[in-house]
Amino acid sequence: MAKSRGTSEQSPTVARKVGKKHYEKELARLQLELVRQQEFIRARGLKVVVIFEGRDAAGKGGAIKRITEPLNPRAAQVVALAAPTERERTQWYFQRYVAHLPAAGEMVVFDRSWYNRAGVERVMGFCTDAEYEQFMHDCPLFEEMLVASGITLVKYWFSVSDTEQEKRFQARVADPAKRWKLSPMDLEARDRWVEFSRAKDAMLAATDTDVAPWWVVEADVKKRARLNVMSHLLTQVPYEDLTPPAPVLPPRAPIDHDVERAPFSEQRIVPDVVPAAGKKG
Numbered sequence: 001m002a003k004s005r006g007t008s009e010q011s012p013t014v015a016r017k018v019g020k021k022h023y024e025k026e027l028a029r030l031q032l033e034l035v036r037q038q039e040f041i042r043a044r045g046l047k048v049v050v051i052f053e054g055r056d057a058a059g060k061g062g063a064i065k066r067i068t069e070p071l072n073p074r075a076a077q078v079v080a081l082a083a084p085t086e087r088e089r090t091q092w093y094f095q096r097y098v099a100h101l102p103a104a105g106e107m108v109v110f111d112r113s114w115y116n117r118a119g120v121e122r123v124m125g126f127c128t129d130a131e132y133e134q135f136m137h138d139c140p141l142f143e144e145m146l147v148a149s150g151i152t153l154v155k156y157w158f159s160v161s162d163t164e165q166e167k168r169f170q171a172r173v174a175d176p177a178k179r180w181k182l183s184p185m186d187l188e189a190r191d192r193w194v195e196f197s198r199a200k201d202a203m204l205a206a207t208d209t210d211v212a213p214w215w216v217v218e219a220d221v222k223k224r225a226r227l228n229v230m231s232h233l234l235t236q237v238p239y240e241d242l243t244p245p246a247p248v249l250p251p252r253a254p255i256d257h258d259v260e261r262a263p264f265s266e267q268r269i270v271p272d273v274v275p276a277a278g279k280k281g
Contacts, residue, residue: 018223030230031070038071038107040239045104047151048237051113054158055196056186057168059219063158063226064111067233071107080111093117093135094142101151114139118203123195124188136206143212153212154236156229157204158219162193 041048050067052060068076079100088096094114102108117135121127127135146153160168169190172178189196208214215232219225 016224017221018227023223023227026227027066027230030227030234031066033234034067034230035070036241036243037234037237037239038076039242041107041237042072042075042105043242046237047102047104047149048107049102049110049146049151049153050107050233051110051115051153051155052158053112053115053119053156054217054219055160055165056189057165057172057181058158058160059222059225060111060158062222063217063229064109066226067230068109075105076107076109077102078109078111093131094138101146114142115203115207118207119196119199120185120189122199123192124185136202139207140209140212143207143209147211152237154233155212155214156217157200157214158217158225160219164220166190 040046052064054060064078068078077100079097081096081100084096097110097114100108100110114135117127117132118139122132143153169182169186172182204214217225217229217232
């Protein structure tokens, strides 16, 4: 795995905007293929884990949303764990993540994962040096066990430049609807770019294996990153189109309109606040 150099993690060759029409057309096509892939996963009893890691504001959440929004939520779960409780801190480090691993026919997407120890916990001092070294030793072995058990493990690192990250931070400050995305931890991490770069490089060097490789997503352009990661995910779980044929709906049973129903005046109706559409002229 190549190490990052300087302060930027972004290759300028892909930092190009995506046309709106192309994006919307490709997004619809890829989402349909993801639905087909999910049906294959369900029908064949596969178990899939997808890990999304990266710096704050790298675009992980937006990509996860586009991947999972067309899927059946009963078989595609997004896991974004909060900070560990006092009890969880006394457990085997991987224990609380194991509880969320998929059963047959399921896909689990981790919005940040056990790699917190190699990133945030390492840089912010939330773990000891011994705990960090133990994780770096154990993680490849843990993932090897997951794969040996029949789990397909896909790991994505969203790479964003320092300039683009700062731009997104400033946009969040300016938008009241997005300020919740800026936690005190994010603000503190903002001043530790170099430390996070070193931690990321060490993490990828130790855990990028043939059994569980890291895939780097160039993420300075959000729409491009989303299409690229969706397209790549489709290649990681080969599938066939098992979409069932459209069912033939029989004639609907007659409705008895003489059944007495409660009048609208006796019901709590949500107020209609939407103005009527204007006439075209």
